[in-house]
Amino acid sequence: MPDKDNPQPERPWKVFLVGYAHIDSEWLWKVDETIDVCRFTFGNALQLMKKYDFLTFAQGPGFYYELTEEHHPEIFRDIREMVERVQWRVIDGAYIEFDANMPSGESLIRQFLYGISYLEGKFGVRPRTLYLPDSFGFSATLPKILKGMGIENFATSKLDWNDTNTFPYHIFRWRSRSGDEVLAYSTPGSYSDYLSDIKRILWNIEQQREKQDIPVLMQVFGRGDHGGGPEEVEVQNIARWMEEHRGELELIPTGMDEFFDYVRENHLEELPVFEDEIYLEFHRGVFTTGAWVKRLNRLNEWLILQVEKLYSILGVLYGVEYPGETLLRAWKAILLTQGHDALPASITGEVYGDVMRRNFDVYRDLLSLFRKGLKIIAEREGAGYIVFNPNSWPVSPYIRTWENVGGFHQRLGDGSRLIYLRELPPLGFRGCGEVGERPGDSAEVTETEDAFTLENSHLRVTVSRKTGWVTSIYDKRSDREVLREPMRPRIMWDYPMPFRGRFVPASMFDAWEVYYSEGINKHFHRDLRAEKVSLSERGPLYSSVRARFNYRQFRGKASVIELELGLYADKPYLEVKFRAHWNAHHRFLKLLVPVEVESDKAVFEVPYGAIERTDACNAENPQGRAKYEVFGHRWVDISDGNYGVAVINDSKYGFSWCDGTLGVSLLRSPSQPLADFIMRFIGMNKSAQEKFQDVELRKAGRLKKGFINTAIWFMVLFNEFRNRKKVTPIDRGYHVATLWIYPHEGEYTKGNVPMLAAELNTLYIIQRGPGGSSSLWNLVSVEPAEKVQVVAVKPCERGDCLVLRLFNTTAAPIEAALMPNLPLEGVAEATHDERPVTELPADGGSVKVFLGPYGVKTLLLSLKR
Template sequence: MRNDIRLHMIGNAHLDPVWLWQWQEGYAEIKATFRSALDRKKEFPDFIFTCAGAAYYEWIEQNAPDMFEEIRGRVREGRWVIVGGWWIQPDCNLPSGESFVRHGLYSQRYFREKLGVTAKVGYNVDSFGHHGMLPQILKKSGMDAYVYMRPGEHEQHMDRSLFRWRSLDGSEVLTFRIPISYNNSTATKLEDKVYGKALEGMALAEQHEHSFMGFYGVGNHGGGPTIANIRSIRKLQAELGSGRFRFSSPNAYFDEMRESGQQFPVYENDLQHHASGCYSTHSESKALNRKAEHRLLAAETFGTLSHLLTGYAYSSEEIQRGWKNVMFNQFHDIMGGCSIREAFTDARESYGESLNIAAVTLNAALQRISWSIDTMKPEIGSLSKDMDWVLWEQKDAGVPVVVFNPLSWEVHTLIQVNKQVTSVSDDQGEVVEHQIVRGSRTNGKDDKYDTAFMARIPAMGYRVYWIYKRKALGAAAAPVHQLTAEPAALENDWHRIEFEPHTGHIRKLYDKKHGVDVLTGSGAVPVVIDEHHCDTWAHGVFEFRNEIARFGDAQVKLLEAGPLRAVMRVTSRYGMSVLRQDFILYRDKPGIEVKAKLDWHEKHKMLKLSFPVRVRDPKATYEIPYGYIERPVNGEEEPGQRWLDVSGEPENGGLQRYGLTLLNDSKYSSDVLGNDLRMTVVRSPIFADHFGERDEYCEYMDQGEQHFRYMLVPHAGDWRDADVSKKACELNVPPIYIVETYHQGTLPQMFEGVRVSAEHVIVTAFKPAEDGDGYILRCYETCGRAGDVRIEIPALDRVWTVQIGKCEIKTFRIPADSDRDVFEVNLIEFSL
């Protein structure tokens, strides 16, 4: 028995603010648990308590200020240790990269302001899996170590419980996997569970030849260390030595391991799989999460630009409040879809608040800009609605439509304006071709049609187009590309897509530019999977391949036939469920966009869409938060973000490499078996079913209607050659337009907000600095290609060049004082 090996006893309380209860119950439990931990400190002077989750501390500060002051004192003593550095313990696969940044930004700054410390150890002991870019995000958020428990050894073998976890950019954090449990539970036969578990932990430490951590305390519904727990540890100290069983913290443990001089293995991958079913449960909350993340960023970007261009002052505090709701709902039992039904009603309400906060801020910012644009025409004297009850057009002068683009590159996209008009022109007076399409209203005999046109909108900027109710401007320039539609086929210059009339499946997807049949069989096949054997989490299930049926009894109908787009509607059925897919082909851009509506009424079943890609030696690459990862094509269910690609050696066309990328706007789970790419659309397990006794009171998830979109991007080369990161953003972040009127203004009719020289670098955030001094711009490298990038913010008259590494996240401070240079900061906006 080596005396230099010890077990650091970590007194903690795992607090699920939501799971088999609602947040109000979690709120009360957190107060009681923190009170209990403070009582232990009075009773046992050597006791140390550890707890993560800035949200919990804010609740205490607001609701029990005297107790918060007591906690502050214990933190100063070093007997109450802050870990985690995030708002809660989120699901660590599903939030966006920027969401993970906001967890650290708001939480670490809160801890420093209120408690005088920041967390040094990342702490997600109950989250179900951990994406491979976390080391960089943790490191740049002030944390150089990490603690987790899932997946366990039975789910993912690890040579060591302590290792250096490295992300693609090269960042490393020293990482410890809890080997037994984060609370008192253990398989020991001893009546004293803490005593027995500590002996197990010490045995593992001896086996690994270095110190370990042993976690104790009542968990999940709070509670924390009990008097009996601490007495058990004192018994161990008396019998086996106080130096071997030490009241400690994760901070102290990692400090000891660094100082030991030992070398630990490097691990370069993500940490999966546990609860694979959680990435497709409760579609609504996942869709709301995606929408809220993007809308808050758009509101922040244009709120900042509107301030620079017009002096508009938006509330950063309101945006932060919106982010706090989103971050709370990213808690692993909410985002993972494994809580009770009532919890998701609460989540819907708080997502709604965040979406509304973002919508109000975004609208005010955009309207302030649009009202400041000079749209006056010489023939207009004053405003009057004599000509039309909707538009302010006079004297056939047209009406300005201001189109905004939140993304950091120019987008070429279709704009659908809520009015039928005769002509459209751009800001230079050039005629723009348009198409009359069905609107979402049925108002009277003729008022049910909209006008669609293709627009090019500058990066993080706007452009004015003009619509004319009755004035015919003449023909637009002759089109460069062609679009044709047949009863069961669509074709443009890039693709031909054919449908089987009786099934609705894609019979053929042909890449005309490269002469490649993209699919090796039927595509967009709705496959029904049986999963009666699964609980809500799908514990112990890693593949969903028990196919029992396919949607059929299809109707294929041509809805639109150009000139700008053609739309084929495919409606298919299974049981009491109906899937409607509108396949959209554009004349002037590649890719097949799909708008889907699912009315689902199945129980203990899963729906997947299958696309067998015609390639040999396939490789599957998934977008993960602020990065990407290649995973085996072994049929295992995997989490992902906005895109999934399968590429390999094509069977025809004479190319060296070919592939298909599937983009989505709200889905997070997929699998690839060989060359068969399958996106998971929906699961319908019982709410919060942990292999319980099923009865007539059970209720099932995702019953009824849901809407989602996806896009198919066939490409030569690999996914990098298809620019899929940007295309995925475009699918998720549509442009916004405002129908304006005539007015004088100081702003031009076209404005570009940012210029980025490198195509593989995306700007994700542009905001005021948290301390009020200047602005913050964040970008990341998308393709694994290091290089120099030149960034320009015209509204600030700022230009700088920086070297960005492979898969690196860069955050820049732009001081308000223009004499000071732009400089890099970390993710919590502290100087490097």
């Protein structure tokens, strides 16, 4: 074995040396500063490449090239020249270094659709490797999405940050449930390793060999976070080491593709297969921090799909011009927000304000486009009212409107009107002279001294007048109780604690972390009891009870939390409308839903798929126990196979699943990152790297690490105290969210949970028109509609055709039938970046499409004109 202090490989290793610069698009600085970061980083790399022709430099994603082309065209021209000389390697293919957990599956596809389109158009290359060095975990469905975009390889440098378990591999085959697979690499070093000493490379070899004795290493080097890239002394060292260590190391300055090509050609069969999410056991708070950014992200990424569908229909029916440039700008703003710091909200208050304004602007513009499109239909059809259904199945929604309506409706306490519409056509619209129909049911409320009872034909819900807790949800159809204990809000202490963290203590990352289960925090929590419980709405369409909770923290301003608990006529779910004026600091608010279902498994929606996770408090393995706070999208379902309960939401991403209780993470209140303090710490780390002292810290024993972590904790506390006037808790202010508690027969597919989740996240608008005519039209139908969804409809990027994106929401393969309501010239299956692969027959106007488990298919429809 090599000497511990001066490790030497036992046999020659191939070391692929990749120059790189990690750039955070917006973190402790705004995008305006990132423009200058790109200028000096790229300019520095170009100078070094001109001086040292063996040096290669890899860089992505597309956004940084866009900034450089616009603001520094002379640098952009030099980059193109270096790309032609194959010294500058264009990687990633994405538009931004994205968060890989919280964006929708369609948003991830658009990252690559627009990123690859730009990079291929400007440089004539298609990236094959995605490098996400600093993102906070990776969804199990990412390999499927990458393969659909032609991305073959994936790398990250984040997994060494795990605080509980060591990730088992460095080189592996990462496979989605669908069977799609990419070659993956977890670098043993950092994304900003400093090559001041050959020991750095030898140390990384030793780290990799502890897990896998495969003699090939990818060594990424170059200053990062605020850019910088390789320094000249590193390049000079490489030139010298290539001679001095010839025979023991084969040092190859090259790109990332070459590393993966070599591994694929020489070691593929000996690599393990990893078929799971890559869960980062650190930074678990990012699923909850920054509630408004997350809410706007959810609103915008689904509203833009509605607008695309609407204007695709307008083009087919009336020849209306598609607002392509406007929607592309909106998409790029959404994708920028899905950067790995912006969407997690691990950003300064100033940057958070920028992100919020950008997303409010996008929402305003999309809403304006949507209303304009509805108005066009109303005028062309001569209807009194138009309602559009972007979902690919018939829906019967409740819609709140401020319009005066002539049909049956309920006037609500805030002055709005609630109407019910039956059977809107799939991917189509309904025009009518008046809106408002009577469902075959009513929502009623009764009260006693102790409780309010809400009831419709599906459920009977009891709300305690003393606590405001939901003490019972009784499923009348299945004749069983849904809750094991009352559903209630809980506030937990969430102060930064000093000891967790492998290399850097978690206390450094208040905005990133959760602390409620460690140290003194785990002993302090409170189940809130309402100060007031009152009747809010009394049928016949909707009945609700409002519970108001107060929470005062020491001498601070009180937080006011309100839960409106309601039932709709003929709907099988309890609606929970959450509103809060949040003034807490270092507190964590959850809604606890203890379900009466015998299962230790819960299924969470993830981007274009779903994943099953084990109850973290009862998991048999340490990996399962480390997942005490996880991400999910629009729904979570707990089922025993015969019966289940789904919790559906319109804007939340953080959850806990412990002892049979699902905790919906509603709000956190960490301190905003202090830019000056963090940048000083980064500077200290860079200095330590130059002297190889960072490795000494990694070697340190538990006692020494504990001492260092405690010292850093005190530094954090001191800096927060010193800057207490600047330190504003993130998320102070007003917040809203809506949840549906939905009991159902069978597991989530039989219960049609994905359909209800899509309906909650759909914006239904009633648009007035000039006439009184009735009309009904739909673009396309799909069977089985309860399992296969048409998520996206848009014009092709190239050519005169329509793109349809189909998604199998189940874990079983399905043959779907697509039935377009328009004359077809032809149908082709395509890659997700819209390159035709296979022609599909259209028999009798129906197109058969095979989708694997959680399969996603892109179809190109050529229409007869």
